[in-house]
Amino acid sequence: MTDKVVPATRTITYRQALNETLRYELEHDEKVFLIGEEIGVFEGSYKITAGLLEDFGPDRVLDAPIAEEGFVGAALGAAMLGMRPVVEIMTINFSLIAIDQIVNHAAKMRSMFAGQVSIPLVIRMPGGGGQQLAATHSQNLEVWYAHIPGLKVVAPSTPADAKALLTAAIRDDDPVIFLENLSLYSAKGEVPDGEQIAEIGKAAVVKTGTDLTIVSYSRGTTTALEVAHQLEAEGLSIEVVDLRSLRPLDRDTICASVRKTGHAVVFEDDWLSYGIGAEISATIGEGVFDFLDAPVRRVAAAEVPLPYAKALERAALPSAADLARVVREVLNISSTPNDK
Amino acid sequence: MPDVIMPRLSDTMEEGELSRWMKQVGDEIHKGDVLAEIETDKATMDLEAFDNGILEQHLVAAGALVPIGEPVARIGDGSNIVTGSAAPAAPTAVADKAAVVAPPADAAAPVAAAAPAPAAPAPTATPTGELRTSPTPTGELRTSPAPTGELRTSPLARKIGREHGIDLHTIAGTGPQGRITRTDVDTAILAQASVAAVPAPTPAAVVPTSAAASAAADSVDVPVSRIRAVTARRLTESQAVPHFFLTSVVNVERLVDFRAEVNESLAALGTKVSLNDLFVRASAVALRAHPEVNASWGDGVIRRHHHVNVGVAVATDDGLLVPVVTDADQKSLGAIAVETRALAGLARTGGLSLGQMTGGTFTISNLGMFGIDSFTAVLNPPEAGILAIGAATDVPAVRDGVLVSLPTVKITLTVDHRVLDGAVAAAFLRDLVTLLEEPLRIVL
Numbered sequence: 001m002t003d004k005v006v007p008a009t010r011t012i013t014y015r016q017a018l019n020e021t022l023r024y025e026l027e028h029d030e031k032v033f034l035i036g037e038e039i040g041v042f043e044g045s046y047k048i049t050a051g052l053l054e055d056f057g058p059d060r061v062l063d064a065p066i067a068e069e070g071f072v073g074a075a076l077g078a079a080m081l082g083m084r085p086v087v088e089i090m091t092i093n094f095s096l097i098a099i100d101q102i103v104n105h106a107a108k109m110r111s112m113f114a115g116q117v118s119i120p121l122v123i124r125m126p127g128g129g130g131q132q133l134a135a136t137h138s139q140n141l142e143v144w145y146a147h148i149p150g151l152k153v154v155a156p157s158t159p160a161d162a163k164a165l166l167t168a169a170i171r172d173d174d175p176v177i178f179l180e181n182l183s184l185y186s187a188k189g190e191v192p193d194g195e196q197i198a199e200i201g202k203a204a205v206v207k208t209g210t211d212l213t214i215v216s217y218s219r220g221t222t223t224a225l226e227v228a229h230q231l232e233a234e235g236l237s238i239e240v241v242d243l244r245s246l247r248p249l250d251r252d253t254i255c256a257s258v259r260k261t262g263h264a265v266v267f268e269d270d271w272l273s274y275g276i277g278a279e280i281s282a283t284i285g286e287g288v289f290d291f292l293d294a295p296v297r298r299v300a301a302a303e304v305p306l307p308y309a310k311a312l313e314r315a316a317l318p319s320a321a322d323l324a325r326v327v328r329e330v331l332n333i334s335s336t337p338n339d340k
Numbered sequence: 341m342p343d344v345i346m347p348r349l350s351d352t353m354e355e356g357e358l359s360r361w362m363k364q365v366g367d368e369i370h371k372g373d374v375l376a377e378i379e380t381d382k383a384t385m386d387l388e389a390f391d392n393g394i395l396e397q398h399l400v401a402a403g404a405l406v407p408i409g410e411p412v413a414r415i416g417d418g419s420n421i422v423t424g425s426a427a428p429a430a431p432t433a434v435a436d437k438a439a440v441v442a443p444p445a446d447a448a449a450p451v452a453a454a455a456p457a458p459a460a461p462a463p464t465a466t467p468t469g470e471l472r473t474s475p476t477p478t479g480e481l482r483t484s485p486a487p488t489g490e491l492r493t494s495p496l497a498r499k500i501g502r503e504h505g506i507d508l509h510t511i512a513g514t515g516p517q518g519r520i521t522r523t524d525v526d527t528a529i530l531a532q533a534s535v536a537a538v539p540a541p542t543p544a545a546v547v548p549t550s551a552a553a554s555a556a557a558d559s560v561d562v563p564v565s566r567i568r569a570v571t572a573r574r575l576t577e578s579q580a581v582p583h584f585f586l587t588s589v590v591n592v593e594r595l596v597d598f599r600a601e602v603n604e605s606l607a608a609l610g611t612k613v614s615l616n617d618l619f620v621r622a623s624a625v626a627l628r629a630h631p632e633v634n635a636s637w638g639d640g641v642i643r644r645h646h647h648v649n650v651g652v653a654v655a656t657d658d659g660l661l662v663p664v665v666t667d668a669d670q671k672s673l674g675a676i677a678v679e680t681r682a683l684a685g686l687a688r689t690g691g692l693s694l695g696q697m698t699g700g701t702f703t704i705s706n707l708g709m710f711g712i713d714s715f716t717a718v719l720n721p722p723e724a725g726i727l728a729i730g731a732a733t734d735v736p737a738v739r740d741g742v743l744v745s746l747p748t749v750k751i752t753l754t755v756d757h758r759v760l761d762g763a764v765a766a767a768f769l770r771d772l773v774t775l776l777e778e779p780l781r782i783v784l
Contacts, residue, residue, distance in 0.1 A: 210690055235658075237690060262496045262522060293496040293522045294515070332515050 007192040015185040017159035018048050018124075021166045022086065024195075026056050029084060032170060035062040035071050036088030045090050046126065046185055072098035072123065076106050079121040084170055092127040092141050092179065099144070106175040107150030118173040122166075126180035128219055128269060129317055133182075135305035138313075140270040145177045146246040146279075152200055153246040155179040157221035159189040161244060164198035172200060179246075181219040181269075203250035205257060209239035212263035212327055215254055215280050217243035220267045220318075227323045236331065246276065254280060255287035262293035263330050267323050272300035294330045299323050343399065343411035344375060347387065353380045355407045358387075358400055365423045367395045369415055376402075376412070387412070394418030493520040500525045500694075506532065526694055530570050567659035578719045581637070582757040585716050586769050590749045590776045592732055598779035606674060615749075616652070616706050617677040619729055622782045624648045624668035626772040627702055633768045634701050636722035637758045643722075651700035651720065652680055654687040661687040662720060664700040673783055708732060714750035724759035725768075728752040749776075 012020070025032045038045055040053035040063040053061040064071035068089060075085035089095045095102065106119050129138035146153045152174055156162045162180075169176035206221065207228050216224040221242040228238035241257050243250065258264045264284055266277035277298035284296050302316040328334070346356050357379040363369060374386040375395070393415040400412050414420070491508050493501075497520045501508045504525070511528050513520035564572070595618060602613050627634040627648045635644045648669040651662040663683035665676055686692045702724075705717040708731040717728035730750040737746040751773075755765045775781050 262494075290495050290499040293494040294519075329516075332521070 007194050007196075009190040009192050011188055012159055012191050013185065014156075014159045014162050014180075014187045014189070015046065015048055017163040017191050018166060018180070019050055019052075021163045021170075022049065023052060023055070025084075025086075025167065025170045026052065026060055029170075031082065031084045032086065033060045033062065033078075033083060034086050034088065035064050035075050037064055037066055037071075037090050039063060039088050044088060046182070048088065048124070048180075048185075068094050068097035069101055072101040073105070075121055075123075076101055076119065079106075079119045079175075080109065080117050082120075084120045084122075086122045086124060086170060089123060089125040091137060091182075092125045093137050093139050095123070095125055095141070102145070102151070102175070102177075103148055107148050110174065111150060119175045120170075120173050121175045122169045122172075122178055123175070124166075124178040124180060126182050126185070128181040128183055129301070129306045129313060131182050132308060132310060132313060134308040138306040140268075140301065142179055142246055142270060143275055143279075146249075146276065148247075151175055151177055151247060153177045153179065154200055154244060155181075155218040155246055156244060157184070157206075157216075157218050157242050159187065160191045160196070161198065161204075161242075163191055164196040165200065165244065167196060168198045168200050171197065176200070179218060183219050184222070187222065198244070201245045201248035201250055203244055203253040204242045205239060205253065206242045207238065207240040209237035209261065211237045211261055212265065212331055213239045213241055213254075213257040213261045214265050214267055214323070214327070215241045215243065215257075215277075216267040217246065217276070218269065220269055223318075223320050223323060224267050227320050227327065230320075231324060231327060236327070236333075238327065243276075249279065249283070251283045251287060254283055258284050258296075259288045259291045262291055264292075264296045265323065265326050265330055266296065266298045266300075267318060268298065268300045269318065270300060271303050272298055273303065275300055294332070297326050297330050299326050342391075344387070344389065344413040344415060346378070346406040346408050346410050346412055348408050349378060349380045349385045350383075353408065355405050356380045357405050358402060358412055359384065361398060361402050362386075363389075363395050365395055365398060366418075366421055369393055369395050389415065391415050394421070396420050397422040491520065492518055494522065496522050497525045500529075504529050504532075527570060529694060529698070530574070565658040567656070567661060571659050574721060575718050578721050581719055581721065583719055583754055584757055584762065584765075585752055585754055586762070586765055587714060587750060587752045588769055588773050590751055590773050592747050592749050592776065595776055595779045596732070596747055598782075602673065609674070611674050611677055613673055613677045614680075615708070615732070616704070616729070617673060617680055618776070618779065618782060619704055619706065619727070619751075620650050620652060620665060620668055620676050620680065621671075621673050622772060622775040622779075623702060623704060623727060624650050624665075624671075625782060626768060626775055628669040629771060630764075630768040632764055633725055633760060635724050635759050636701070637724065637756055638722065642759050645701040647699075647701065649699050649701045651703040651723075652683070653703060653705040653717075654684045656688050656690075658690070661692060661697065662700060662703055663687050663692055663696050664698065666699065702726070704729065708749065714752055716752050717754050719754055719756055724756040725765070726754045727772075728754065 022034065026034070034049060034052065036044070039049040040058065040061050043050040043053070049061065072087055072089070075087045078085050089098065102123065106121055109117050109119055127140045127142065129140070131138065142153065142155060145151055152169070152172065154165045154169060154176060156165045166178060169178050207225060209228065214224040214228060221240065224240045228240050231238050239257050239261055241254055266280045268276045270276055275298070277300055281296040281298065284292070299318045299322050301318055304316055306316055307313050346358075349356060358376050359379045360377045362374045362376050369375070369389045369392060371389055371392050373389045375389050376387040378385050378387050394417060395413060396416040396418065397414040397420070398412070399414065400406055406412055492513060493508055494515070498508065500506075500522060506525055506528050508520055508525070511520050511524050513524055515521040515524070595615070599613055599615060599618060606612065631644050634648055635642050647667055649664050649666045650668040651664045654661050654663060663686065665671070665679055665683070668676060671679070683692065683696060686696065700720065700723060703717070703720045703726040705726060706729040707715055708729055711731050713733060714730040715728050717726045719726055728751065732747050732749050734745045735748050737744055753765060753769050
């Protein structure tokens with residue numbers, strides 16, 4: 001039965017998976033180069049590019065000035081001429097400086113120039129709160145990019161997906177926004193050896209279940225799995241769908257799951273209004289209305305600029321307890337006392 | 341002379357604010373004079389007079405919002421001058437009208453505010469930020485009872501109800517705000533499938549309230565699962581059925597050998613037949629030969645079924661489930677073995693569909709694997725019979741003058757006496773025993 005060779009796996013961190021993938025792509029395609037603030041000598045603010053300047057030199061690993069619009073624009077120009085730049089923006093918050101390059105140029109060129117150019121550009125950037133970096137450095141702005149036709153937006157939740165989706169992103173001929181998450185960099189997981197290329201636009205059912213579907217992505221998926229396993233012990237069978245790609249969105253996988261379970265909760269790190277969950281809810285309403293046994297609910301960040309104070313920050317971010325509570329509400333099950 | 345009306349001053353204008361009167365009551369008006377300033381959605385513009393005369397009355401006060409076409413002033417020959425009094429009255433009415441059109445601008449805010457409304461029983465009150473979880477339906481929906489005749493159901497409940505011909509108006513909803521959910525419809529379908537003559541209690545009635553006995557500190561109240569609630573109700577109904585038991589001892593010497601032989605030949609296919617599969621198949625064959633047993637008590641009639649569908653009782657962590665092997669008389673032993681194992685697996689993981697649990701015409705309950713010698717099973721309404729199978733036990737027997745050890749199984753048939761009399765049931769059981777003792781006939 002198992003003719004296919006199952007690749008060996010190693011347990012490594014999300015950070016290491018990204019680092020190794022960048023290294024592999026630099027080795028195997030001379031058109032690939034990296035550019036960003038502090039990614040060379042300093043090896044990246046989050047050490048994703050550790051050792052790469054030393055091994056590939058300053059022509060392949062470029063330290064850029066603190067000028068996001070400038071270096072994103074430079075990478076975009078290089079991509080138009082056939083290079084495969086991988087940009088690191090220190091956090092998604094700073095991408096707002098470069099948003100004109102991303103939204104008005106990278107996303108539009110292929111269409112506006114009638115396919116004469118493609119933009120094989122990857123922009124890596126972490127988002128997410130929980131590190132006491134305060135309101136301007138803790139945002140989840142994924143919908144800003146997931147809204148834009150012409151971009152692809154991926155948000156891996158595991159080291160294995162970090163590897164397979166980054167490989168796919170670098171080899172994709174269109175601009176890909178590669179969303180990392182500050183709280184995932186040290187997360188460990190099994191990663192298969194050898195080339196792994198994910199299909200961008202495919203969600204994954206990371207846990208099967210029959211009673212309710214939790215839809216999430218990036219950091220949220222790890223929380224969703226934690227809650228699903230916790231509720232499993234109470235006899236609830238929860239399915240977890242990891243979106244992996246926010247654009248294109250794998251509506252089929254979402255709908256197939258909810259068609260089976262009849263209940264859905266979206267767990268998202270962004271703000272509720274106009275967020276990822278709104279799109280998922282609409283998808284479910286349009287796709288499998290007749291199979292819904294309860295309204296789709298969303299668990300998202302409080303609608304405030306994220307506070308700096310530790311306790312307030314924790315309270316404003318969506319938590320496992322919030323998710324468990326809403327799951328129970330949707331299933332019309334009263335909470336257990338230890339669930340506040 | 342016509343009244344001066346609020347003119348349309350822009351394409352998108354629906355109403356204008358008369359911000360300031362430029363002419364007072366009693367003033368002489370010439371065509372083209374500016375009577376007032378009008379603030380529209382776009383700009384402040386002049387309201388000019390189209391007639392000559394005396395301004396007799398302001399119909400609205402300064403500051404009033406006036407829809408297009410409504411009169412704002414009256415110009416006449418000066419014989420009907422009205423000062424003061426009439427003016428305040430008009431704007432009030434107009435203002436009311438304006439308020440009716442205004443809400444859309446505000447709509448967003450009240451929605452957001454609805455979530456943490458104190459009246460709401462929703463447990464969504466989070467420490468910070470009203471909107472961290474999506475609001476459940478608005479306050480009024482939560483608290484006010486549904487108007488008579490209006491159904492609150494989930495889309496899934498409607499769909500299942502449609503497919504099974506269930507009138508949702510006859511069901512009590514147990515979901516939030518009395519919503520009818522899949523659980524309620526499933527319960528109703530099971531109730532419908534049971535004896536029609538026995539009025540089904542509402543689903544709510546069978547769910548015990550957890551508060552009932554929780555006062556006792558030396559006991560613990562275990563919430564009743566849906567499966568157990570349905571089981572409890574249906575078995576209680578079943579006790580109203582006049583029934584009797586018939587027991588036979590089956591010599592399974594050849595059946596055991598036969599099974600070993602079958603499994604040997606099936607080994608290559610990776611399939612295995614259990615004794616229980618043989619009982620299912622044998623019962624199905626016997627039922628086909630005895631259509632009077634493959635029947636149920638219906639609304640004043642005895643309903644004989646065209647299909648032989650044998651239910652197999654499966655113990656799960658949540659309670660007893662009876663998945664059904666449909667057309668068991670037409671399926672091979674191997675097919676029954678594979679299907680039964682799949683159904684039992686689904687039963688244990690909670691994956692059985694309603695369709696896989698309904699439509700049975702006879703049931704088999706086997707406690708042999710638990711070492712039970714014999715027992716009586718409770719009828720599974722509306723079916724007329726259920727067969728209880730005990731453990732295979734070696735008993736001493738005399739054969740050709742020699743004492744031998746003989747494997748036997750005690751089987752007990754429970755019968756709905758309304759459908760079957762003792763002699764008819766006995767004939768069925770006798771034939772079943774013969775099949776089991778001459779197992780080749782099971783597969784013929």
